[in-house]
Structure formats: structure tokens, C-alpha cells
Amino acid sequence: METEARDIAEVPAVEIINASAVHLMSAAAVQCGLAEDVPADLDEARKLINALAGLVTAAAPEIGDHHARPLRDGLRSLQLAFREASPIPDEIGKGPGREVHRFGYLATTRR
Secondary structure, three states, rough: OOHHHHHHHHHOHHHHHHHHHHHHHHHHHHOOOOOOOOOOHHHHHHHHHHHHHHHHHHHHHHHHHHHHHHHHHHHHHHHHHHHOOOOOOOOOOOOOOOOHHHHHHHHHHOO
């Protein structure tokens, strides 16, 4: 346990944030039906996309535009995939991750 704590302490925060975002993106892509032979589960996809939007919104000021831009691009791609997979699309601007990402709910909690 001590070795694991030391190992994780050596990893920069930006790498942990990016790895977390990639896991969320991968899971959301699968839940949007982008994986072969896996049916879409849009309820689960919505949760994952909302979580990703919250992470991106909260982390962007800390990690800088250079690291945040690809995360935002991935988020937008997932939002589009969700919209295309949905039999009844959400209103424009109301899809998963839009409220958090647009208004920065989590970013406003910083001091």
C-alpha cells in the first residue's frame, strides 16, 4: 500500500485527470452504441457524459487550454453521438453535459 501511494504521488494531476476523462469517454462511447455487438444504453451514456462534462468544466482552469481542448472535443463528439443514437433527441442545448459544461456549475464552486 505504501509503494502504491508513493507511485500515485509521482503522477502529475493532469495525467490523472486525463486518464479519468478517457475512461469516462470510453464508457460513454460504448453506452452510446459505438461498440460492435453492444446495445446502446442511453440512460447510462447520459450519466457518463454529464460526469465527463463536470470533470472537464472543473479541471479546465487548472490544467490549461492545451490539455482541456482535446477533452472538450471528445465531450462534443460524445454529445453528438448521443444525439444521433437517441430515438427522440433532446432539445438543442438540453442534451447530456450541456447544462454543466455551458454554465460551469462545478467551476463556480472554486474559491
